[in-house]
Amino acid sequence: MPVGTLASVKGTANETLEQLNAQIILANTYHLYLRPGTEQISKLGGLHRFMSWDGALLTDSGGFQVFSLNDLRKVTEEGVSFRSHLDGSSLFLSPESATEAQIAFGADIIMAFDECTEYPADTDRARRSMEMTLRWAKRSRDYFEAHKQEVPWAQAVGGPQQVELRASRPQPRAGRPRSHDAEATQALFGIVQGGMHPELRKESAERTVEIGFDGYAIGGLSVGEEKRVMMEVIKEVAPQMPADKPRYLMGVGTPEDLIEAVARGVDMFDCVLPTRNGRNGQAFTSRGKLNIKNARYTTDQMPLDEACNCSVCRRHSRAYIRHLYQSGEMLASILLTHHNLAFFLDTMKRVRQAIRSDQFAQFRREYTEQLNSGLEA
C-alpha cells in the first residue's frame, strides 16, 4: 500500500496511482484527525469522496504516530493524552475515539487502537504493554460493533448532514461518489504486539484471534531492532495468524523485506520508503538502490531502471532526473516517487504471480540475486 498520510500520496496524482494499478492506499488517522479533522472529512462525505479515490483505503488507528511523534504523551488505561505536533494543543485518543474517527473517515479497512511497544523492552514491560493492547483491541471491537453503521455511505443515503448539504449549495460536480452498498460495513483488523519476545508474540496472536477480527496485523516491528530479529519475530508470529484472513505487516519495508516477509507468510504491507526516499533522490531498481545525486549519472542516458516499464523509465534519462534533482525542481520528486511506486507495486504483482504458479522459491532467489548485483557497487 502506498502511503497517503494526509489523504494524498505525496507528489502523486490519483490518475498516476490508477495507472499503476494501486488497489489500495493507506491514510493516517493521527494526521487526518489533526488536519483537516474528523468532522470536516465526515461532512464532505468521508475519505473516499474527500480525496476522490475510488480504490480501497486503509486507515491506521493513530497509535503508531502518537508514540513516534509525541515525546510528551501520557498513556493510561483509558487511552493516550498527547500534544499536537502542529500547534501543541492537548488531544486524546482512545480505542473508542480512534475507532469513531476511522468509522467517520470510512476507509474499507480500519485498525484497532494499540500501543506500539518501544524497543528495547524487557519481558515484563512488553507483557504489560501487550496486555493493554489486548484490552484496547476488545474495546475497539466493542465500539466498532456498536457503531459500525455510522459509515459515511450510510449517512449519504438518508443522513441529515448530507441532506442539509444538498439543500444549501449547488450539487457538487467534483469528487466522485463512492459506490458502497449502504448496508456494507468496514473491515476491522486487530494488531499483534509483544515486542521481540516470541512467546509473547504467540500469546498476543492467539488472544487477538480470540477477540475476532477480519484480518490481523503485526505491529511494533521496524522500530530499531536488527533486521535478523525482525525476521525471526515474523517467522514465529505469522503462522499463529489465521491463514484464511489477511496478514498485514505494518510499516515495512524495503523490497528485500517484502520478499522475505512474504516467504514467512505475510500478505500485506505499507511503507513510506518508495515515496519518502523518492523525494530524497533515491530510486529503487531491480539491481538495488540508485542515488540520483551521484555525479556518475550526470550524462547517463539510461532510464532509472533498465528492467522497468513505467512511464518514467520509458521516457526519462537518469541525467535529466539528476538535473531536476540538483536544480531543486519539484518534478524530480514526482518522477522518482512515480517510478518507486511502480517498482514496489510491480514487485508485489510478481510475488502474487510466482505464488500462483508455485514458483515463489525460484522467484525469491532470482529477485534477491539481482537486487544484490549492485548497480552502484
Place this chain on the structure above:
Amino acid sequence: MPVGTLASVKGTANETLEQLNAQIILANTYHLYLRPGTEQISKLGGLHRFMSWDGALLTDSGGFQVFSLNDLRKVTEEGVSFRSHLDGSSLFLSPESATEAQIAFGADIIMAFDECTEYPADTDRARRSMEMTLRWAKRSRDYFEAHKQEVPWAQAVGGPQQVELRASRPQPRAGRPRSHDAEATQALFGIVQGGMHPELRKESAERTVEIGFDGYAIGGLSVGEEKRVMMEVIKEVAPQMPADKPRYLMGVGTPEDLIEAVARGVDMFDCVLPTRNGRNGQAFTSRGKLNIKNARYTTDQMPLDEACNCSVCRRHSRAYIRHLYQSGEMLASILLTHHNLAFFLDTMKRVRQAIRSDQFAQFRREYTEQLNSGLEA
C-alpha cells in the same frame, strides 16, 4: 507558452502538458547555461531530447534574467559580465555566446540577445539602450547565419559527439528522438525595445525589421510600469511589426492582459503566472482569481472553476485542494498548476476560435465581464 525555466514546467509532467495540448513551451537560456550547462545539454542531444519533449520549444536569450537577477552586472558594447546567482562565479553573455548556447540547446524558436531597458528610463537613456539592442540584434543575426547548421539534430546525423556516445555506451532507451529534418534550422526572433517612448518603439520596430527575423517580440514591458502605459506601448508598436510574422509579447501576463494584447495585435505570450501563482495557492478561473488559502473554501465541494473541464476540476473539490495546500502537500501545487495551465491554454484556444469565426470583439466583452464578476468579491 507555459514556462519551463530549467527544462521542466514546474510541478508538471510532460504527459500533463500533452494532455493539455500545450503546443510549445519556453525554457530559459540563462538558467540552463548555469545548470546543467550548454555542453551537457548538447552532449545529451539537445533540449528536446534532454527533457523528452516532442512539442515545440522556445528559448529566450538570457538577456532578461541577466538584468533581473544580477545587481552586479556590467554592460559593455561587447556584452554583459555578471555573477551567477547560484555560486557567484563570473560569467559573460554576448549576442554571440547567447546565440551559440541557443543553437546548442536546439529549441525551435530562439531569441536575439537584447538589453531589457530598466523602468523608468528617460528618452536619452532609452535611446542609447535601444541602439545597443539594435547592434546586438545584428550581431545575433550574423552569428546565427554563420552557425545555424550546428543544431543538435544535424549533429545527431553525423556529428562526432553523437557517434562517440553511441560507441561508448548502450543505446539509450530513455528520451525520445526529436524528428527534425537534418537540414532544418531554427527560427530566430528579434526583440523590439525603446522603453515607454512610442517614437523609440516605432523606430526600434522598423530597424529590427530591417535586420530581418523570422518573428518579432516586444521586450521590456511588464517591468514596473502601469498597465495603462503597457497597453499604450503595445497599441503603438504592434502595428509596426509585420502582420505575416508572429508577434510575441514577452513575459506577459494575466488572462485579461492576454485578451487586451491580442486585441492590439499580439499573437504569442509566455508567463510564469499560471505556474508560480499555482504554487502560491492561487487559481485563475473564468470568474477571476481564487485564493485557495481563503477559509471560505474549507468545506466547499465545488471544483476550482465550475466552467472548467480540466481533469482537476472534473475530480477535485476546493475543500480538498485547500486541505492539501494548508497541509503543505506537494499535490496542492501540482493540481493548482495543472488547472491554471488548462485555464490559460483554454483561454488562448477560445481566442483563436473567436478570431477565426470573426467574433473576437464579442468574445473579449463576454470573457472580460465574466472575469470581473468577482468570484471572491
